[in-house]
Amino acid sequence: MIVLEALAKRFGAVEAVKRVDLTAADGRITGLLGPNGAGKSTTLRMLYGVLRPDHGRSLIDGLDVAREPVAALARLGALPHNAGIYPQLTARENVRYFGRLAGLGGPDLERRIDELVELLEIAEFADRRAKGFSQGQRLKVALARCLVHAPQNLVLDEPGNGLDVPATRSFRKLIARLRDAGHAVLFSSHVMQEVEALCDDIVIISDGRVVAHGTPAELTGSVASGSLEDAFVAALDRVTPA
Amino acid sequence: MRAFRTVFLKEVIENGRDRRTVASALLLGPLGAPLLFTVLMNVTLERERRGFEAPIELAVAGGSQAPNLVAFLKSEGVEVREFRGDTDGAARAVRAHERRLVLVVPPDYGTRLRAGLPASVQLYADTSDTSAAGDRVRAESLVRRYASQIASWRLAARGLSTGLARPLIVDEVDVSTPAGRAVTLLGMLSYFIVFATLIGGLYVAIDTTAGERERGSLEPLLTLPVTRHELVLGKILATSAWMTVSLTLTVTAFAVSLRFVRLEALGMAANFGLRTALATIGVMLPFVVLGASLMTLVASFTRSYREAQSWLTALLLIPTVPIMFAALYQVPARPGLMWIPSMSQHLLISSLLKAEPLMASSVLLSAASTLAFGALLAWAAARCYRREQILG
Numbered sequence: 001m002i003v004l005e006a007l008a009k010r011f012g013a014v015e016a017v018k019r020v021d022l023t024a025a026d027g028r029i030t031g032l033l034g035p036n037g038a039g040k041s042t043t044l045r046m047l048y049g050v051l052r053p054d055h056g057r058s059l060i061d062g063l064d065v066a067r068e069p070v071a072a073l074a075r076l077g078a079l080p081h082n083a084g085i086y087p088q089l090t091a092r093e094n095v096r097y098f099g100r101l102a103g104l105g106g107p108d109l110e111r112r113i114d115e116l117v118e119l120l121e122i123a124e125f126a127d128r129r130a131k132g133f134s135q136g137q138r139l140k141v142a143l144a145r146c147l148v149h150a151p152q153n154l155v156l157d158e159p160g161n162g163l164d165v166p167a168t169r170s171f172r173k174l175i176a177r178l179r180d181a182g183h184a185v186l187f188s189s190h191v192m193q194e195v196e197a198l199c200d201d202i203v204i205i206s207d208g209r210v211v212a213h214g215t216p217a218e219l220t221g222s223v224a225s226g227s228l229e230d231a232f233v234a235a236l237d238r239v240t241p242a
Numbered sequence: 243m244r245a246f247r248t249v250f251l252k253e254v255i256e257n258g259r260d261r262r263t264v265a266s267a268l269l270l271g272p273l274g275a276p277l278l279f280t281v282l283m284n285v286t287l288e289r290e291r292r293g294f295e296a297p298i299e300l301a302v303a304g305g306s307q308a309p310n311l312v313a314f315l316k317s318e319g320v321e322v323r324e325f326r327g328d329t330d331g332a333a334r335a336v337r338a339h340e341r342r343l344v345l346v347v348p349p350d351y352g353t354r355l356r357a358g359l360p361a362s363v364q365l366y367a368d369t370s371d372t373s374a375a376g377d378r379v380r381a382e383s384l385v386r387r388y389a390s391q392i393a394s395w396r397l398a399a400r401g402l403s404t405g406l407a408r409p410l411i412v413d414e415v416d417v418s419t420p421a422g423r424a425v426t427l428l429g430m431l432s433y434f435i436v437f438a439t440l441i442g443g444l445y446v447a448i449d450t451t452a453g454e455r456e457r458g459s460l461e462p463l464l465t466l467p468v469t470r471h472e473l474v475l476g477k478i479l480a481t482s483a484w485m486t487v488s489l490t491l492t493v494t495a496f497a498v499s500l501r502f503v504r505l506e507a508l509g510m511a512a513n514f515g516l517r518t519a520l521a522t523i524g525v526m527l528p529f530v531v532l533g534a535s536l537m538t539l540v541a542s543f544t545r546s547y548r549e550a551q552s553w554l555t556a557l558l559l560i561p562t563v564p565i566m567f568a569a570l571y572q573v574p575a576r577p578g579l580m581w582i583p584s585m586s587q588h589l590l591i592s593s594l595l596k597a598e599p600l601m602a603s604s605v606l607l608s609a610a611s612t613l614a615f616g617a618l619l620a621w622a623a624a625r626c627y628r629r630e631q632i633l634g
Contacts, residue, residue: 048465051630070467079463084458088259089252101466102246129259145460 006056016137019210024186031199048078077151102149136167156187250474268365271438272491303326304347442488447537452550471624528612535619581611
């Protein structure tokens, strides 16, 4: 389970995140929805420990990321926005590197890599150098890499960007499968359809604050048209006076 | 396996697949530096040899009016060539590098000389042409000697002592030996070794820091349950490994190529056998750690691969400053200087080449001080990775 408590972050004069509280429960997919520049990436970066919050804290299975980063991050798989992979390593070597750094090794690690190669349908290019991989292939490797240590919690920053239709479908299937296996999945997006199709819980943020949260049904029930898009726009209008 | 070893192995292997790293570590330094050095040595040695032995070639305009002067020059071993032309022609010929030196004897030379008036001759030379400098000085001093000879004769003809016109005599005593000069040249060797060693790790240092960030793989790496200082340690060690490969190859290449430098022409043998080569590598190893830490630290601060490239290229000059200083001022290998990184390596390598015994205390001080600076920079690099600005 992921819990963010009153997170705030300022860069010089810019208050990127003013206050964000959210919970991503086990066995559920939580979507962080917001327009560009709303503070989604900054929030997630504070969660996976590359930014230090000015206020508040991030808890992963109850462990504070700022205080016990190694123990907390061991329970988290993180896929940052536009995550790159090593072009001179093969897909398998990319995954193996992260596996070793996460403390795995030997036949256990190799078995885990084989599992991920099958799960993410990587087999076809598993032993090729990553140099010429397509966007979809790179994303699959990056996903396998952050899943290699079988983390209980998963955080994905705008993972759907640049994927074609089959890749998007297999990605969604994978996320749903992880949820069904009891993992907590938190991902950010500004694509309405993606969030609507996948999420059990939605948190809408705008201008560094949470402006609405609930299940898709709760959010769409608040507007007459019953569309998530209208609910999203309505939520934004509540905080930014027209 | 400890995380730093994982990072180390991955960076060594991954960079081994990168053409730029391999070319700079295995080819550029190890082949380029000895080649350049050998050519430079041979050219310099050839010039030294010629400066002492080869006759001067001097073009003389109007030589028929000064037969005694020409005869004197010839008797001193000058190859006198007749030059047809006036002063303008002489200037043109020298400027166009058709002649290196032209001595112009004006038409009134004979009359003035006979009348006891000062007669002038012009020596045309290009002082920016350093290869002609030795010949110019020698030609000028020959003409002066001829002049003072005439002065002596005139005094003698009047019954005066020749010493009257020479109240002061400066005797230049050159105590340098050809072998000593060769060692000065060999002092450049350490410069080339330091340079090639740094080049060997240059692209690894960039790739593991600025390159990793530019590819977007740094952020995922930092989300792993690994402490930052282990990551940095692995990266610095990987750069060190590539630098060590480059260093070993460079020293080997020098050991081979120095056989083709004709040091024996100056009565000196190159003291660069297997033992010297191994000792040189040993003396340089602490510097490898320092260089790797310095390059990693600086590359971590840059925003992009290209920026890192220009910064590190400029950085290559820093360790050469103490070496230049030491070579320029002929600094002796004093124990008190052994705490200065790169200068101490230069002094120790120079001592090795001169087959002087190394003092254990000097070697230890050099290694300890260089490693201490290296550790300080590595620590600073690790601090740098703890800052959140590292993501750029």
